[in-house]
Amino acid sequence: MLVPIYGFLAGDTLGLLVLVHDHETVRELAERLQQAAAPRVAARPQVHVYFEGRQLALDLTVGRAGLTALDRIEVRPVESADGR
Amino acid sequence: MLVLKRDQWLDLARKLDWEPSYVDEKQLFPEPASGKPWLPAAAWREWDEPYRTSYTEYVTNQQAKEAAVHTLRDAVGQPDDRKALDPCWLNAVKLHAATLPLAEFAAVVGNLRAARFGRDSAWRTTAALGALDELRHAQIPLLLMHGWVESDPQFDWTHKFFHTDQWVAIAARHFIDELLLASDPIELAIGTNFVFESGFTNLQFVGLASMAHRAGDRMFEKLLQSIQTDEARHAQIGRAVLEVVVRHDRSHAQYLIDKWFWRSWLFFAVVTGFAMDYLTPLAARTASFKEFVQEWILDQFQRALDDVGLERPWYWDQFLRALDTYHHMLCASAYTYRATVWFDSVLPGPAERAWLAAKYPESWPQFEPIWERISGRWREAGPGVEWHAHGLTPVGFCNLCQLVLCGGTPEHNTARTLVHAGRKYIFCSEPCAFIFKSEPQRYAAHRDVVARILAGQAPANLLELVTAYFGLDRQTWGKDVHGGRYAWLHPADHPEAAEPRS
Numbered sequence: 001m002l003v004p005i006y007g008f009l010a011g012d013t014l015g016l017l018v019l020v021h022d023h024e025t026v027r028e029l030a031e032r033l034q035q036a037a038a039p040r041v042a043a044r045p046q047v048h049v050y051f052e053g054r055q056l057a058l059d060l061t062v063g064r065a066g067l068t069a070l071d072r073i074e075v076r077p078v079e080s081a082d083g084r
Numbered sequence: 085m086l087v088l089k090r091d092q093w094l095d096l097a098r099k100l101d102w103e104p105s106y107v108d109e110k111q112l113f114p115e116p117a118s119g120k121p122w123l124p125a126a127a128w129r130e131w132d133e134p135y136r137t138s139y140t141e142y143v144t145n146q147q148a149k150e151a152a153v154h155t156l157r158d159a160v161g162q163p164d165d166r167k168a169l170d171p172c173w174l175n176a177v178k179l180h181a182a183t184l185p186l187a188e189f190a191a192v193v194g195n196l197r198a199a200r201f202g203r204d205s206a207w208r209t210t211a212a213l214g215a216l217d218e219l220r221h222a223q224i225p226l227l228l229m230h231g232w233v234e235s236d237p238q239f240d241w242t243h244k245f246f247h248t249d250q251w252v253a254i255a256a257r258h259f260i261d262e263l264l265l266a267s268d269p270i271e272l273a274i275g276t277n278f279v280f281e282s283g284f285t286n287l288q289f290v291g292l293a294s295m296a297h298r299a300g301d302r303m304f305e306k307l308l309q310s311i312q313t314d315e316a317r318h319a320q321i322g323r324a325v326l327e328v329v330v331r332h333d334r335s336h337a338q339y340l341i342d343k344w345f346w347r348s349w350l351f352f353a354v355v356t357g358f359a360m361d362y363l364t365p366l367a368a369r370t371a372s373f374k375e376f377v378q379e380w381i382l383d384q385f386q387r388a389l390d391d392v393g394l395e396r397p398w399y400w401d402q403f404l405r406a407l408d409t410y411h412h413m414l415c416a417s418a419y420t421y422r423a424t425v426w427f428d429s430v431l432p433g434p435a436e437r438a439w440l441a442a443k444y445p446e447s448w449p450q451f452e453p454i455w456e457r458i459s460g461r462w463r464e465a466g467p468g469v470e471w472h473a474h475g476l477t478p479v480g481f482c483n484l485c486q487l488v489l490c491g492g493t494p495e496h497n498t499a500r501t502l503v504h505a506g507r508k509y510i511f512c513s514e515p516c517a518f519i520f521k522s523e524p525q526r527y528a529a530h531r532d533v534v535a536r537i538l539a540g541q542a543p544a545n546l547l548e549l550v551t552a553y554f555g556l557d558r559q560t561w562g563k564d565v566h567g568g569r570y571a572w573l574h575p576a577d578h579p580e581a582a583e584p585r586s
Binding site for chain 2 (some may be wrong): 001002006008010011012013014015016017018019021037039040041042070071072074
């Protein structure tokens with residue numbers, strides 16, 4: 001099932017609507033957000049993903065991570081996340 | 085013959101309230117139409133405003149102003165005159181031309197409601213003249229821009245904008261419909277006359293007019309100044325109404341200030357913030373958007389609040405922070421989604437960025453890498469390849485202001501979610517969430533662009549969204565104003581432009 005997620009990439013200027021399948025991983029969701037923001041922010045190889053203040057395991061599927069339609073996630077490069 | 089002096093007869097024409105005998109006062113002025121708080125006529129009896137204009141004076145003055153605008157149009161408002169203006173500046177004009185004229189027409193409706201349901205006859209008289217003002221403010225730009233449509237179809241959006249489902253138009257309608265079409269006369273007076281007109285329109289009608297002068301656009305300068313003199317008069321309704329409301333329901337007065345200040349701020353951050361700090365050529369900038377806001381809002385509006393005994397809005401610190409960031413967040417976002425709007429955008433070069441860094445020393449370092457990244461995308465693709473420096477993914481919109489989710493800073497976006505009556509909502513900022521939660525019945529049913537996409541009412545594919553839903557086409561959708569052809573961007577072709585201009 002396709003799940004629309006509001007994604008906020010650290011360093012970017014706006015929130016984007018990313019469509020992801022619930023069987024895809026959180027890592028793939030983060031990659032998709034980084035691709036979508038690429039005109040403004042260069043993609044980073046290592047990121048953390050946060051949902052409601054919790055860091056999500058990147059290998060979890062979107063469904064197992066508890067993400068549902070119109071949830072808000074944050075993606076932060078590892079160095080930025082460490083200093084947040 | 086005995087001739088009365090003006091002050092001796094004027095109130096015979098302005099103060100015409102009477103005691104109703106066929107219906108009671110609440111039937112004559114029902115609360116849903118006249119506004120909250122409902123007060124007996126005695127509470128409004130001393131209502132007055134300083135201009136105290138008679139109808140004869142109004143007609144005489146307006147006739148002279150109309151003649152001046154028409155003379156200037158004949159002299160410098162012809163299609164050939166447009167060609168002499170800076171192309172970036174013309175896009176500031178297009179932004180104003182689309183977002184303001186039909187909003188002014190909505191203000192005709194609001195003022196006519198006040199001309200019937202305002203609680204004092206002097207208020208109703210001033211509102212009637214205000215309605216005539218607003219009709220003029222709708223008609224002048226429609227007339228002046230019409231001659232330019234043939235050579236530049238983006239100017240057609242002067243009339244078209246409010247009739248489309250383009251995303252800025254949805255946001256503008258959400259704001260304007262509530263403020264001007266749906267508000268009762270009390271909310272209209274406080275939201276429009278006191279906050280929007282007394283507080284904010286000087287940014288556009290005084291600040292941007294000074295830049296129009298320096299940009300050599302005498303027609304637009306005259307248009308703004310001619311409108312401003314009307315605004316200054318009918319805006320006086322606001323304070324006179326607010327003073328009465330503060331005496332009887334201070335918390336409601338404060339809420340209306342808090343609500344409409346934030347909503348007006350967001351509107352002007354788009355309309356004036358873009359125009360002043362990005363679309364106005366560097367040589368024509370008289371001050372930054374922030375400096376104009378500091379002069380007209382931080383100084384004058386705060387004094388006005390003090391005078392009536394109200395507090396600054398509770399989110400004042402957030403507003404001050406947003407002054408350094410919000411329109412920069414929006415501009416970088418809009419530039420990389422420029423095909424979704426009806427005017428062209430400009431890539432700020434080294435000189436413009438140095439100016440922005442000097443004007444916004446605290447916040448600009450966060451935006452510099454973003455513009456450097458966008459510039460790099462242009463370098464990779466070369467001139468004319470718009471889509472490499474353009475987003476393709478749908479963006480999120482605030483469920484209150486309907487603008488893109490650009491609150492906060494690049495490091496910390498302030499967007500927040502809320503579940504209300506089983507539906508998920510997202511807001512760009514705490515004040516937008518506060519307004520929604522204060523009146524959910526007013527806002528909950530509205531569908532933002534994302535909800536329309538998910539409901540199948542609008543396409544998710546960006547190109548289809550732009551053409552089939554926003555109403556733009558290849559001719560009118562926004563592009564880089566120079567097609568990515570900047571000497572500083574390609575120094576190998578232009579070695580003289582490799583160093584930033586000071």
